Amino acid sequence: MQALNKAPRGRSRVNAPVTFGTFCLAPLVGRYLDKFPEIEVELILSHRFIDTVGEDFDIVLRLGAFQDTTLGARSIAPHRAIACAASDYLRRRGIPKQPKDLTAQDCLGFVASSGLAETK
Numbered sequence: 001m002q003a004l005n006k007a008p009r010g011r012s013r014v015n016a017p018v019t020f021g022t023f024c025l026a027p028l029v030g031r032y033l034d035k036f037p038e039i040e041v042e043l044i045l046s047h048r049f050i051d052t053v054g055e056d057f058d059i060v061l062r063l064g065a066f067q068d069t070t071l072g073a074r075s076i077a078p079h080r081a082i083a084c085a086a087s088d089y090l091r092r093r094g095i096p097k098q099p100k101d102l103t104a105q106d107c108l109g110f111v112a113s114s115g116l117a118e119t120k
Contacts (some may be wrong), residue, residue: 007040016061021045025061083107 016025019038021043029041044057052060052071053084063079 007038008036011040011042012058013042013056014043014061015044015046015055015057016057017047017063018045020063021063061107 012023012076014029020046026043029043033039033041050057050060061076083096085105089106096105
């Protein structure tokens, strides 16, 4: 019986934002599966709001403030967003000196279904 409890096994459904899941989480999951081959991870990447219980997810990772107080959550790591621009654009439009200067710029942004801006 002790041998049965040594290695974790089973299935875990995990949901994460697309970019974070692709570049940060997927490599870690691969290494985790190498270490624990009896685990099956179903990694689903999306930016939409997830009903953790209703959609049967074990783990949901999100960037930004936590909205649902009925579930347990904790901060894993800080997240930092940066503003980027092509050098030709900056030559034509000028370099913003402070965040409020961005309002006068042509910005492409992504806003997740939660309403939180993920990148700008």
